[in-house]
Amino acid sequence: MNLAEAFKRTSSQLAGHGKRNLHVLKDALQQLDGELESDYYGTGQIIETFQEKIASYLGKEAAVFFPSGTMAQQIALRIWCDQKGVKKVAYHPLSHLEIHEEEGLKELHQIESVLLADNDRIIQLEDVVNMADDVSCLLLELPQREIGGQLPEYETLEAISAYCREKGIKLQLDGARLFEILPYYQKTAAEVCRLFDSVYVSFYKGIGGLAGAILAGDTDFIEKSKVWKRRHGGDLISLYPYIISADHYFDQRVAKMGSYYEGAKELASYYNQCAGVRTLPLVPVSNMFHVHIRLPVETAEKVLIEVYEETGIGLTGRLNKVSSSSCYFEVSIGDQYEQVPKTKLDHLFDVLGTKLKNRG
Amino acid sequence: MNLAEAFKRTSSQLAGHGKRNLHVLKDALQQLDGELESDYYGTGQIIETFQEKIASYLGKEAAVFFPSGTMAQQIALRIWCDQKGVKKVAYHPLSHLEIHEEEGLKELHQIESVLLADNDRIIQLEDVVNMADDVSCLLLELPQREIGGQLPEYETLEAISAYCREKGIKLQLDGARLFEILPYYQKTAAEVCRLFDSVYVSFYKGIGGLAGAILAGDTDFIEKSKVWKRRHGGDLISLYPYIISADHYFDQRVAKMGSYYEGAKELASYYNQCAGVRTLPLVPVSNMFHVHIRLPVETAEKVLIEVYEETGIGLTGRLNKVSSSSCYFEVSIGDQYEQVPKTKLDHLFDVLGTKLKNRG
The missing domain is CATH 3.90.1150.10 (Aspartate Aminotransferase, domain 1)
Structure with a gap:
C-alpha cells in the first residue's frame, strides 16, 4: 500500500x-431555490451580488469573478504592463506564475519576469529597492506558500507599498491565502488591500469552495479585466457552481x-x-x-x-x-x-x- | 413592458x-453519490471517463474537457500554427473567434485571421482553393450560426477536407452544434469528424448542460492542448459541475x-x-x-x-x-x-x- x-x-x-467530493457542491446548493436564475456571461444577480460583496470586503471599488487565479493574475499583470508600456514584472522565484503555469505569462502575454529574493526566503524591501530592472508591477504572495507560508512583517509591506507608489510600480497581491493571514497581522482584509493596487483572492484554499477567484481593484482596471477574461475563454455562460460554493463557504469559514x-x-x-x-x-x-x-x-x-x-x-x-x-x-x-x-x-x-x- | x-x-x-436556472445543475447531480470524488486538475474518474466517452463518440484518439469553447479553439489553432510555423488561420467572417472573443486569438496568440466567403454565405471549396495566403489551419463552423445555421453539402466538406490534406492545411471543426447537424447529414459524429484533424464540441447548446467543451484529436495534439489549458488558466482543480451536467444531458438529449x-x-x-x-x-x-x-x-x-x-x-x-x-x-x-x-x-x-x- x-x-x-x-x-x-x-x-x-x-x-x-x-x-473534495460531490457533497461540497450539494451542500452549497441545498438551501438555494432551484428557480434561481443562472448568471449569464458575467451578468445577473448571482455573480453581481457576490462581486460587490467581496469588493466591499476587500475595500476595493470593483471586483470580478474568475474561474481561476492563474487567469486572474496573468490578466492583472498584463493590464499593468500595457498601462506602463513595460512588459516586465517582478515576483518571487517560487511564485505560482513561475512554477505552476507552464510559462503562461510569457507564452500568452510576452511578459518577462524579474525574480526577487531567493528560493529559501521571502521578498524584503531591499530586494525591491535594489532591483536593477524597470518593472510595471510587483506581485507579492502573502503568505509565500512554497516555503511553508512565510510572511513579511507588516511594516515591511507598508514600506514596499510606499516605495512602489513613489516609483510608479503597481503592486498586485497574490492573496490566494489572504483570509488565512489576517489573524496574524491583526488587520482587516481592506487594511491589507489598501497597500495594493489590485488583489486576487481564492475560494478553494482556506474557504474550501470548489474553485474560482476574485480579482479586485479600481473600476477602470476591473472593466479591462473583463475584456481579458473573455479573451482567455473565462467568461463562461454560467459560473454559478463556483460562485455559489464560494459564497456558501466564505460565510461559513471566513470567521x-x-x-x-x-x-x-x-x-x-x-x-x-x-x-x-x-x-x-x-x-x-x-x-x-x-x-x-x-x-x-x-x-x-x-x-x-x-x-x-x-x-x-x-x-x-x-x-x-x-x-x-x-x-x-x-x-x-x-x-x-x-x-x-x-x-x-x-x-x-x-x-x-x-x-x-x-x-x- | x-x-x-x-x-x-x-x-x-x-x-x-x-x-437556465439552478434546477439544471440540481437535476444532473441528483442521482449521483455525494461520496464521488472531484476531478483534480484534469485527472480522476469523472473527467477521464467523460473524455474517453466523447473521444470515442467523435472517433478521435483522445479528448480533453475545457471550461469553454473560446479557450479550446484558440488553443487548437495555436497548436497547429506552432507546428507549421505559420501564424495565420482561415475562417468565416462571422466566426465566434472573429466577433465574440475580443480579438483573443490576436491579443493572446498573435495569430492573424484570413476571412473566407462573406457575411451572407458559407465557405465553399472555391474560397479555400482561391485563398492567396498560406495558413496553418482552416476552421469550419458547422452549422454557421450567425447566418441561421447554414451548412455546406456533405460532398463540399469532403472536397475541402481532401484539398486541405493535400496542401498541408489542418482542418479544425467548430462543432459547437455538431450533434445538431447529424440528422441532416445522416452521418455519425465519427464520420463527420474523420474529415477534420481536430474537433471542438459544446455541451450547453443542443445538449443543454451548464457550460464546457471538449477538444478532440490525436494523442500528441491533445497532450499539447493540456499544457495550453494550464497556461490559459483553464486547468481548474474541479471542473466536475460542468462535466457532470454535460454527461447527464448528453445521455438525455443526443438521441x-x-x-x-x-x-x-x-x-x-x-x-x-x-x-x-x-x-x-x-x-x-x-x-x-x-x-x-x-x-x-x-x-x-x-x-x-x-x-x-x-x-x-x-x-x-x-x-x-x-x-x-x-x-x-x-x-x-x-x-x-x-x-x-x-x-x-x-x-x-x-x-x-x-x-x-x-x-x-
Missing part, C-alpha cells in the same frame, strides 16, 4: 476541511481563520517535538506550514503508514522529496483539526515520535 | 430546453437531435406562412434557424408582446436589428417545442399572422 491509499483509509485527518491559525500553531508545536522533524515556519503565521522530516522519503512513508494504521489518523497523503535524506509535506488547517480530541492527538504524536526516534 | 419581460411571463416557449431537427423544419414552415416573415435557412438543416421580420424592431416588439399576452406562448426574448425596417431573432429547438400542442401552435400563428398583416 502506498501513502495516498493509507491516508484515504484513515478515519480522521488533521488537515483540511475533508474530502474561523483565527481558530485555524491557532490550530496550526498548536499542531506545529506537536510536530516540532518529534526527533528529526522541523516545521517551516517554526511558528506558523497562518493556517499553513510545512513539515520537514530528516529521513529519506521512502523511510518517512513507511513510518507514516504505520502511524495511520495504528491510530486511524491521517497526516498527509503525499511527501515531497527535498534530498536523498529529507522530505516534507504541507499542512493547511481547516475544519477537521478541531474534530480530533486532544487525547487522540497526544497519543498520535507519542506513536509518531517513538517511531521516528527508532528510525533516526 | 419590454420584450424580455413579456417573454419571461409566458407560460410556455417554443424554443430551447427551458430556463433527440433528430426530433429537434424535425421540429425546426415544422416551426420554420409556420413562420414562413406569415406575411413579411422569412426564415434563414428557408428549410432548416439543424435544430436552429433565424426568423427575419420585415418590420422595424420597435414595431415587431409590439406585435410579439401582444401575441405573448394573448396566447401565453413565447417566441423569443430578444430581437436583433438588421436595418431601420427589418429585424431577426434566433430559434433553437429543444425539449420545449414538443410540449406545445398542435392546436395551440395553429392558434398562435393565426394570431401572429393576423397581427403582422395588419402592421405590414
Whole structure:
C-alpha cells in the first residue's frame, strides 16, 4: 500500500476541511431555490451580488469573478504592463506564475519576469529597492506558500507599498491565502488591500469552495479585466457552481481563520517535538506550514503508514522529496483539526515520535 | 413592458430546453453519490471517463474537457500554427473567434485571421482553393450560426477536407452544434469528424448542460492542448459541475437531435406562412434557424408582446436589428417545442399572422 491509499483509509485527518467530493457542491446548493436564475456571461444577480460583496470586503471599488487565479493574475499583470508600456514584472522565484503555469505569462502575454529574493526566503524591501530592472508591477504572495507560508512583517509591506507608489510600480497581491493571514497581522482584509493596487483572492484554499477567484481593484482596471477574461475563454455562460460554493463557504469559514491559525500553531508545536522533524515556519503565521522530516522519503512513508494504521489518523497523503535524506509535506488547517480530541492527538504524536526516534 | 419581460411571463416557449436556472445543475447531480470524488486538475474518474466517452463518440484518439469553447479553439489553432510555423488561420467572417472573443486569438496568440466567403454565405471549396495566403489551419463552423445555421453539402466538406490534406492545411471543426447537424447529414459524429484533424464540441447548446467543451484529436495534439489549458488558466482543480451536467444531458438529449431537427423544419414552415416573415435557412438543416421580420424592431416588439399576452406562448426574448425596417431573432429547438400542442401552435400563428398583416 502506498501513502495516498493509507491516508484515504484513515478515519480522521488533521488537515483540511475533508474530502473534495460531490457533497461540497450539494451542500452549497441545498438551501438555494432551484428557480434561481443562472448568471449569464458575467451578468445577473448571482455573480453581481457576490462581486460587490467581496469588493466591499476587500475595500476595493470593483471586483470580478474568475474561474481561476492563474487567469486572474496573468490578466492583472498584463493590464499593468500595457498601462506602463513595460512588459516586465517582478515576483518571487517560487511564485505560482513561475512554477505552476507552464510559462503562461510569457507564452500568452510576452511578459518577462524579474525574480526577487531567493528560493529559501521571502521578498524584503531591499530586494525591491535594489532591483536593477524597470518593472510595471510587483506581485507579492502573502503568505509565500512554497516555503511553508512565510510572511513579511507588516511594516515591511507598508514600506514596499510606499516605495512602489513613489516609483510608479503597481503592486498586485497574490492573496490566494489572504483570509488565512489576517489573524496574524491583526488587520482587516481592506487594511491589507489598501497597500495594493489590485488583489486576487481564492475560494478553494482556506474557504474550501470548489474553485474560482476574485480579482479586485479600481473600476477602470476591473472593466479591462473583463475584456481579458473573455479573451482567455473565462467568461463562461454560467459560473454559478463556483460562485455559489464560494459564497456558501466564505460565510461559513471566513470567521474561523483565527481558530485555524491557532490550530496550526498548536499542531506545529506537536510536530516540532518529534526527533528529526522541523516545521517551516517554526511558528506558523497562518493556517499553513510545512513539515520537514530528516529521513529519506521512502523511510518517512513507511513510518507514516504505520502511524495511520495504528491510530486511524491521517497526516498527509503525499511527501515531497527535498534530498536523498529529507522530505516534507504541507499542512493547511481547516475544519477537521478541531474534530480530533486532544487525547487522540497526544497519543498520535507519542506513536509518531517513538517511531521516528527508532528510525533516526 | 419590454420584450424580455413579456417573454419571461409566458407560460410556455417554443424554443430551447427551458430556463437556465439552478434546477439544471440540481437535476444532473441528483442521482449521483455525494461520496464521488472531484476531478483534480484534469485527472480522476469523472473527467477521464467523460473524455474517453466523447473521444470515442467523435472517433478521435483522445479528448480533453475545457471550461469553454473560446479557450479550446484558440488553443487548437495555436497548436497547429506552432507546428507549421505559420501564424495565420482561415475562417468565416462571422466566426465566434472573429466577433465574440475580443480579438483573443490576436491579443493572446498573435495569430492573424484570413476571412473566407462573406457575411451572407458559407465557405465553399472555391474560397479555400482561391485563398492567396498560406495558413496553418482552416476552421469550419458547422452549422454557421450567425447566418441561421447554414451548412455546406456533405460532398463540399469532403472536397475541402481532401484539398486541405493535400496542401498541408489542418482542418479544425467548430462543432459547437455538431450533434445538431447529424440528422441532416445522416452521418455519425465519427464520420463527420474523420474529415477534420481536430474537433471542438459544446455541451450547453443542443445538449443543454451548464457550460464546457471538449477538444478532440490525436494523442500528441491533445497532450499539447493540456499544457495550453494550464497556461490559459483553464486547468481548474474541479471542473466536475460542468462535466457532470454535460454527461447527464448528453445521455438525455443526443438521441433527440433528430426530433429537434424535425421540429425546426415544422416551426420554420409556420413562420414562413406569415406575411413579411422569412426564415434563414428557408428549410432548416439543424435544430436552429433565424426568423427575419420585415418590420422595424420597435414595431415587431409590439406585435410579439401582444401575441405573448394573448396566447401565453413565447417566441423569443430578444430581437436583433438588421436595418431601420427589418429585424431577426434566433430559434433553437429543444425539449420545449414538443410540449406545445398542435392546436395551440395553429392558434398562435393565426394570431401572429393576423397581427403582422395588419402592421405590414
